[in-house]
Each structure stands twice: as C-alpha cells, then as structure tokens.
Amino acid sequence: MRVLVLGSGGREHALVRSLAQDSSVTALFCAPGNPGTAALAENHVLDPTDPIAVVGLAVRLKINLVVIGPEAPLVAGVADAVRREGIPCFGPDAGPARIEGSKAFAKEIMQVAGVPTARAFVCDDAGQVEQALDVFGPPYVVKDDGLAAGKGVVVTEDRALALEHALSCERVVIEEYLDGPEVSLFALSDGEHAVPLLPAQDFKRVHDGDEGPNTGGMGAYTPLTWVPEGLVDEVMRTVVQPTIDELRRRNSPYVGVLYAGLALTSRGVRVIEFNARFGDPETQVVLDRLASPLGMLLQSCAIGNLVPDTKLEWRPGAAVTVVVAAENYPAAPAKGDVIEGLDAAEETPGAYVLHAGTALDEDDRLVSNGGRVLSVVGTGADLHEARERAYEAVSKISLRGSHHRSDIALKAAEGRV
Numbered sequence: 001m002r003v004l005v006l007g008s009g010g011r012e013h014a015l016v017r018s019l020a021q022d023s024s025v026t027a028l029f030c031a032p033g034n035p036g037t038a039a040l041a042e043n044h045v046l047d048p049t050d051p052i053a054v055v056g057l058a059v060r061l062k063i064n065l066v067v068i069g070p071e072a073p074l075v076a077g078v079a080d081a082v083r084r085e086g087i088p089c090f091g092p093d094a095g096p097a098r099i100e101g102s103k104a105f106a107k108e109i110m111q112v113a114g115v116p117t118a119r120a121f122v123c124d125d126a127g128q129v130e131q132a133l134d135v136f137g138p139p140y141v142v143k144d145d146g147l148a149a150g151k152g153v154v155v156t157e158d159r160a161l162a163l164e165h166a167l168s169c170e171r172v173v174i175e176e177y178l179d180g181p182e183v184s185l186f187a188l189s190d191g192e193h194a195v196p197l198l199p200a201q202d203f204k205r206v207h208d209g210d211e212g213p214n215t216g217g218m219g220a221y222t223p224l225t226w227v228p229e230g231l232v233d234e235v236m237r238t239v240v241q242p243t244i245d246e247l248r249r250r251n252s253p254y255v256g257v258l259y260a261g262l263a264l265t266s267r268g269v270r271v272i273e274f275n276a277r278f279g280d281p282e283t284q285v286v287l288d289r290l291a292s293p294l295g296m297l298l299q300s301c302a303i304g305n306l307v308p309d310t311k312l313e314w315r316p317g318a319a320v321t322v323v324v325a326a327e328n329y330p331a332a333p334a335k336g337d338v339i340e341g342l343d344a345a346e347e348t349p350g351a352y353v354l355h356a357g358t359a360l361d362e363d364d365r366l367v368s369n370g371g372r373v374l375s376v377v378g379t380g381a382d383l384h385e386a387r388e389r390a391y392e393a394v395s396k397i398s399l400r401g402s403h404h405r406s407d408i409a410l411k412a413a414e415g416r417v
Helices: 010-019 051-060 071-075 078-084 094-101 103-113 126-136 159-167 231-249 282-289 294-302 342-346 383-394
Strands: 002-007 027-032 065-068 120-123 140-144 153-156 172-175 182-190 194-196 205-207 211-214 219-222 255-265 268-275 318-325 351-355 358-360 366-368 372-380
Touching (some): 051 078, 065 078, 071 094, 094 103, 103 120, 103 268, 120 126, 126 140, 126 159, 153 159, 182 231, 182 282, 182 294, 219 383, 231 268, 282 318, 282 372, 342 351, 351 383, 372 383
Antiparallel strands (some): 219 318
C-alpha cells in the first residue's frame, strides 16, 4: 500500500512514524512534511489545501490511500476531490467536516442527534453577544464559529475580554461553562461504524497550573487511569454513534477520525467540541500505544470496510508528550532560531522527538518554524516513568526563548486528578 499523508506538523510526524511500522505500507509520502517526516517518508512540497495539486500528486505517485492530517484541507474539500478521482481517502468530505469548521453546525448536529453538550447561543452581533453573556455569566466561554487553529476559544472570568474576543469574530458560539476534567477520545469511522482509540488528556493553557491563554495544546498523556469504568463505551453509545448516524442520515457519511473533546461534569459526560481530525498533541501519545497496524485500520475506514467489533491491540505502559514552544507562543512566535541537542534527546532511553514547527535554513541547520516546535514523547511502565523520560529528553534541547510546561501528567501520575 502506497500512502500519502497531508500536513506538516507534529500530528503528521506521529502518523508517519506509526504508518512506517505497518508492514502493509510499502511506500510512504508526506506533503509538505517537515524535517522529521523526511527521515521516514518522501516529502513533497505543495499546498495541502489545494485539491488539484493534491490529486495530481496522488495520481503521479500511484497512491492507494490519502490520509489528511490538518483540518484546513478537509474544510477546503480536498477529501472530496481525492474520492472523485477514485482514490481511497481517510478524512471527511467538506460537508461533514463542518462539524469542526463551524461550531454552530456542530451544535445543530448534537441537538438533533440528542448528544449531551453545553447549552449555547449562536451570536451574529454585539446585542446577541451581550444577552448571551448575561444568561450564562462567568466563567464566560466564547468560541469563534470558524476554524482558528485551536486558538479560537476564550474561557475567562473577565467580561470585557470575553466581549472583545466575541466582537473580533464574524460569528461566535457562547455557551455555558462545563466543570470537571477534560478527556479527548478519537473514534475511527467508515461512515457507518466506528471504533474507539484510547482516551487521552491534553493541556490547553500555555503555563503550568492551567494558567495563561489557550493554545493548540502543550502536552498530553495516556492512559487515563482515573476515568470511570465504562466511559469509552458510554461515549461511543451516546456521542459518537449518534453523531455518525445523523451525518449519514443527511447523506454526509463521516469517513475519518471523529475527535470528541469531552468534559466529565457533575451532571455527566458533555461534549465540549468536535474536531474532524486527529488532535494534536493527543495523537502523539495515543498512536505511541497503538500496536494494531495503523495503515490497515485507516484503509478499512476509507473503503467502507471497518468491522464494527474490531478489537484494537495496545502496548502496555504509558506515554507522555511535552511540547517545546517557540518564544512568544501562542501570540506571534519567533521563527528561525537554531535548535540544538536533538541527537542527545533522541538518545534518552524511552524517549523520542517529533517535529512540529521546524525547517532547515539555508545552511542546512534545523530551525524553529512555528509556534509549537517539537513534541517530546516519553514512554514507560507508568506515567511517572514516562514523565521522567520525557522531561529528561526535553532538558537536552536548546532553543532560544523556548518554553514548555513542567506539569504535564503530574496530577495523574500522583493520583490527584
């Protein structure tokens, strides 16, 4: 099987790394990729949101499966174009991808399908925003209706800040605050059936103790030893399958990974949001634990042949990923700074590094090229050991002005979640 992965971040490096371990994958390509994927796949420079360019490359390379990593190509209709060419594709068409592309659309689907979620108002002007903020009160939850690269959500006690964010967006969803710990669950779907991956937890705030602005994610871990027994089955029954069924009923079958961001509230499980692709950085730890061949799974979804009661195999132990972010992330991250110490980090027992925002400069030096520059994954018999290995590897990396959280998976490792 010849596989093309679209994207250039840490999620795509994790996907390429996992696919490279699948014996059914005979050739592996990434577009545009990054210096990390280049060690495992053949990189090709193109705009992944350009359907014509993607289809042309897939045809030229005789691709058997296209795997779309980021959300922007999905919303741009790249999956539609690939399927029209007769090439199997893992990733939803533009229609069902609106479940991430529009928070309002996601709320509509959940309401019709009976999926438990926060009460919300869709607001198009300042008057509606003011009324919604009055109804829910603090903490205020304000979400940009469109794609915002994981940074379109503001959760704050400050009404002025909530109003400022709302008015900076064309359209917003304002909803009630959901208490309780958050859980991310990925489910692979062929449009009719779905199978879950391991649940994970990520850390959205930029600073320790969940302080500072929201980011695309500063780290993640799995397994979640503290979640209630039967949680995954409950979410598949009450959230994932009803959502897939409703989209199918609308003649928009959902083929790809449905990412459910969940809050375990005092009133039960509630959906915070849906994403139409693998979440980053949860993908890094979940795929690290997956022992089943990833390529075969994704192809089964793409061709509509996913066995409903598929039982996935998982490696024992735990995985923790820590994001090394560029100076000034998540605002206007610095770029072009030289990264050193990667070889030493990779030599740390039980740890490895995934590239996210990296590039090679004109002198062939590895430099920062994005907000989240690297994801350092540590593995071990338990979360304590996985954390130690991840942070040991992080300590060997040098990047001017970089920062990372020091408390990824700490509460879980200490049994305090």
